[in-house]
Amino acid sequence: MSRGTVSRVINDEPYVSAEARTAIEAAIEKVGYVPNNAARSLVMQRSQAVGFIVHEPHSLFLDDPNIGGILLGANTVLSRADYQMVSLVIDSQRDTDRVARYLSGGFVDGVIIVSARHEDPMIRVVQRLALPAAFVGHPPDLRQLPFVGIDNRASARAITERLMATGRKRIGMIAAALDRDSGADRLAGFTDALGPRFDPALVARVPLYTYSDGADGMRALLERDPGIDGVFAASDAVAAGALEALRDAGRSVPGDVGIVGFDDSSWALRTQPHLSTVHQPAFGLGAAAAECVLGQLRGEAQPVGGILLDTPIVWRNSA
Amino acid sequence: MSRGTVSRVINDEPYVSAEARTAIEAAIEKVGYVPNNAARSLVMQRSQAVGFIVHEPHSLFLDDPNIGGILLGANTVLSRADYQMVSLVIDSQRDTDRVARYLSGGFVDGVIIVSARHEDPMIRVVQRLALPAAFVGHPPDLRQLPFVGIDNRASARAITERLMATGRKRIGMIAAALDRDSGADRLAGFTDALGPRFDPALVARVPLYTYSDGADGMRALLERDPGIDGVFAASDAVAAGALEALRDAGRSVPGDVGIVGFDDSSWALRTQPHLSTVHQPAFGLGAAAAECVLGQLRGEAQPVGGILLDTPIVWRNSA
DNA sequence: TTGAAAGCGCTAACAC
DNA sequence: GTGTTAGCGCTTTCAA
Numbered sequence: 122m123s124r125g126t127v128s129r130v131i132n133d134e135p136y137v138s139a140e141a142r143t144a145i146e147a148a149i150e151k152v153g154y155v156p157n158n159a160a161r162s163l164v165m166q167r168s169q170a171v172g173f174i175v176h177e178p179h180s181l182f183l184d185d186p187n188i189g190g191i192l193l194g195a196n197t198v199l200s201r202a203d204y205q206m207v208s209l210v211i212d213s214q215r216d217t218d219r220v221a222r223y224l225s226g227g228f229v230d231g232v233i234i235v236s237a238r239h240e241d242p243m244i245r246v247v248q249r250l251a252l253p254a255a256f257v258g259h260p261p262d263l264r265q266l267p268f269v270g271i272d273n274r275a276s277a278r279a280i281t282e283r284l285m286a287t288g289r290k291r292i293g294m295i296a297a298a299l300d301r302d303s304g305a306d307r308l309a310g311f312t313d314a315l316g317p318r319f320d321p322a323l324v325a326r327v328p329l330y331t332y333s334d335g336a337d338g339m340r341a342l343l344e345r346d347p348g349i350d351g352v353f354a355a356s357d358a359v360a361a362g363a364l365e366a367l368r369d370a371g372r373s374v375p376g377d378v379g380i381v382g383f384d385d386s387s388w389a390l391r392t393q394p395h396l397s398t399v400h401q402p403a404f405g406l407g408a409a410a411a412e413c414v415l416g417q418l419r420g421e422a423q424p425v426g427g428i429l430l431d432t433p434i435v436w437r438n439s440a
Numbered sequence: 441m442s443r444g445t446v447s448r449v450i451n452d453e454p455y456v457s458a459e460a461r462t463a464i465e466a467a468i469e470k471v472g473y474v475p476n477n478a479a480r481s482l483v484m485q486r487s488q489a490v491g492f493i494v495h496e497p498h499s500l501f502l503d504d505p506n507i508g509g510i511l512l513g514a515n516t517v518l519s520r521a522d523y524q525m526v527s528l529v530i531d532s533q534r535d536t537d538r539v540a541r542y543l544s545g546g547f548v549d550g551v552i553i554v555s556a557r558h559e560d561p562m563i564r565v566v567q568r569l570a571l572p573a574a575f576v577g578h579p580p581d582l583r584q585l586p587f588v589g590i591d592n593r594a595s596a597r598a599i600t601e602r603l604m605a606t607g608r609k610r611i612g613m614i615a616a617a618l619d620r621d622s623g624a625d626r627l628a629g630f631t632d633a634l635g636p637r638f639d640p641a642l643v644a645r646v647p648l649y650t651y652s653d654g655a656d657g658m659r660a661l662l663e664r665d666p667g668i669d670g671v672f673a674a675s676d677a678v679a680a681g682a683l684e685a686l687r688d689a690g691r692s693v694p695g696d697v698g699i700v701g702f703d704d705s706s707w708a709l710r711t712q713p714h715l716s717t718v719h720q721p722a723f724g725l726g727a728a729a730a731e732c733v734l735g736q737l738r739g740e741a742q743p744v745g746g747i748l749l750d751t752p753i754v755w756r757n758s759a
Numbered sequence: 760t761t762g763a764a765a766g767c768g769c770t771a772a773c774a775c
Numbered sequence: 776g777t778g779t780t781a782g783c784g785c786t787t788t789c790a791a
Binding site: 153155156157158159160161162163168170192193196197200201203205206207208209210212213215216219220222223225226227228249332361365368390391393 | 472474475476477478479480481482487489511512515516519520522524525526527528529531532534535538539541542544545546547568651680684687706709710712
Binding site for chain 3: 160
């Protein structure tokens with residue numbers, strides 16, 4: 122049997138006699154033969170793999186429950202299309218360079234990029250290689266590249282309005298990660314909702330979407346206005362931290378103050394009381410990003426400007 | 441210039457004149473040339489990549505704070521050695537097969553496997569390929585393959601003894617994940633510590649290391665013996681759930697009952713009071729597993745029987 | 760329907 | 776020091 126025929130069997134191509142096919146299949150089984158992917162991808166110019174790049178500082182990577190959901194969503198879609206998802210974490214400059222080489226080297230046919238930052242070097246790499254890509258989230262300098270995300274501003278506005286509808290008089294916000302568009306947009310949505318009632322003194326700014334920053338922010342708010350009775354926390358983790366500060370200060374929730382979060386992450390059900398929050402469709406984001414990359418791989422045109430997924434409000438007991 | 445010389449420049453080999461080197465480097469820069477990794481790994485028989493396989497059910501993957509730490513530890517070590525870590529998540533039978541093909545195909549030079557289960561198909565794949573591997577954790581049917589882990593039994597015994605030393609009279613355990621060696625070993629360590637005082641009625645068995653299972657377990661314990669005054673929870677997440685049940689039942693912690701956890705995960709500082717617990721060196725486990733694989737890649741003999749990392753007790757306020 | 764041969768882009772051995 | 780050449784293991788013409 123020639124290599125050609127064997128190749129045809131492995132790739133399920135026509136023009137192979139039944140007997141040759143069974144004979145070859147038996148032989149493959151017997152020898153335990155496995156095709157060498159490196160050789161195959163060299164000649165076929167594709168690897169049947171899609172990269173999943175996570176670019177997060179340590180603390181967030183460990184904390185952020187969204188990443189896991191996005192990853193699982195992407196993997197589910199890619200798996201169904203018989204693509205291998207390979208996730209690459211970037212944690213240093215050295216990582217950035219190595220990942221850039223990895224992408225350049227033809228090890229992946231496309232790439233999903235999570236939490237890219239402003240001026241992210243990956244954006245340039247992807248553009249230079251003309252690699253099919255989809256971003257999750259929307260770094261501001263992302264020209265023309267497809268992305269999937271949520272409308273942080275409209276969602277923040279919606280949940281703030283819902284909080285206002287409960288009759289709170291002094292509503293503040295713990296705004297986090299203002300250097301990212303998600304953080305800035307959530308603050309903008311909050312401002313939109315409050316309109317003329319907006320009071321900058323009632324916005325505490327903290328660097329990260331973390332529990333401890335949430336506690337810090339809440340303490341700051343309490344100090345500035347002890348009469349505060351409503352809080353929009355920029356994320357559930359932040360809200361959970363705020364809850365701790367509120368408990369320490371002897372305030373009851375939702376009695377004395379109503380609090381709402383953002384993400385509907387596993388945090389939301391771990392707090393006492395459970396959080397009213399904006400549902401972030403993490404799994405759906407990953408799945409949509411994967412579909413987007415697969416579409417490009419099939420040569421389909423992608424919608425320009427990206428796609429935004431729905432973010433229903435989940436109302437529980439914290440407000 | 442011939443391909444040979446160019447190759448020598450790219451691989452930083454000697455016997456290239458300074459002028460040729462600079463000329464070629466300039467040309468590379470100018471054309472934006474990037475070497476094709478598939479071709480390179482085909483001829484060199486190595487890919488300079490190490491797989492990181494996570495085999496977890498959804499819920500755990502999203503919840504388990506250890507995985508992130510292990511992943512970061514492994515990535516740090518591999519990155520320093522200029523290896524690309526590619527993580528592959530297994531979430532279905534289809535994934536298992538595809539990952540097996542991926543490994544067989546020469547896309548990785550070695551592999552780190554996290555949370556393999558009993559009879560895990562990956563064990564066979566790795567053995568058949570004679571792929572340098574390191575397991576994190578210790579599935580029971582892991583013959584001769586290297587692993588890194590912790591001594592769950594000794595650690596559980598140590599923290600239980602510490603809890604006993606606080607003078608508690610009726611000590612119970614919320615035992616989780618008894619189908620895994622970690623779960624079974626933690627129960628065994630608890631039994632060891634209690635010795636003749638061990639009372640099977642004070643062990644609540646729950647399926648998973650989760651918050652909600654912890655709450656369920658604690659409720660069961662309270663029902664069986666309202667006078668219980670000490671609890672060893674099989675993980676911090678379980679302990680956090682138990683704390684909720686205790687609060688609902690009007691018991692104070694550590695006043696009425698002392699509780700200890702396991703993992704020293706981010707949960708430990710999110711509860712009120714903070715948890716006394718066993719520190720699980722997640723980052724170190726990932727780093728050690730990576731070192732182990734790199735050692736094999738360098739042809740060094742690995743210690744048989746695996747290596748166990750230290751698990752210091754972190755004593756806080758929950759007991 | 761099958762075999763033979765070319766070539767994917769690279770490295771390594773050898774000749775110059 | 777540098778150019779030349781032979782593969783790495785596969786798919787894919789093209790002939791038979």
